[in-house]
Amino acid sequence: MAAVENLALIEKYQRTVTSTIPLTDYMQWRIVRLDPWQIQTNIDLLPNINIHGTAFAGSIYASAMATGWTLLKCWYDFQGYQAELVAAEASIRYLQPVAGDFVCRALIDPNQASYEKLTKRLGMNKSCGYPLTVEVICAEKICAILTISFVFKCSS
């Protein structure tokens, strides 16, 4: 039963992202695992190649950004918060060429101080920043690490 519910969650957010961020569809960005605390996406190399035949730096970043955004959107929908989620800044390190189809992974750690602050602020309907790290993996190697400073903007 849990697996069926999870599949529905994946389909819901895949539909949301595909229909509102068409670039993700072009990139063949697909959610394969999702709950409010973790996400995994798979991305095809072919639409994302560069002149070296590996993944374009911009595609790697965009795939990881969409992955991080989707996890936080799923999390705050699950918590029932009302907020607009935007990226304020981000840094990426490219560690290895991405020479095939690749994976993006992120998780929310409720034991971190940043998480405690976030839930406290959103509980008061106040805006708050939140840093999220997304790993980009190909052939079982971490090829890039994206750190995003998200902001949950509350209307009050």
Added chain:
Amino acid sequence: MAAVENLALIEKYQRTVTSTIPLTDYMQWRIVRLDPWQIQTNIDLLPNINIHGTAFAGSIYASAMATGWTLLKCWYDFQGYQAELVAAEASIRYLQPVAGDFVCRALIDPNQASYEKLTKRLGMNKSCGYPLTVEVICAEKICAILTISFVFKCSS
């Protein structure tokens, strides 16, 4: 005559980028100004929208990355250096939402110490890092600033 040569240069690099990084074609990323020292590209909002109806953070980054890469590739082809150009890391700050078609701009400043170091190292056929800043502009406002640490990799 200079304008005609410049158009040929634009067409040459547009063709190179479009054919080797297909994502740029999907994004409607177009070079409108290029010489070995500066570049301007125009990007359509429509294929790059997000859930807010503004440009997706990943598209903004990818457009700016392609712009920076193309300028440095044009520069080193012009100088006659043999090197492979890759991005090692990058940071982006999102200052304003991008609510329409947008522009990316970058230039190489030969008066900077980083430029002097680069030409010296490449002249010895040695690898070298080079930082490049790309501005993302919409409706005459700077909406994002991307700073890329490129590496020119020489085979020796």
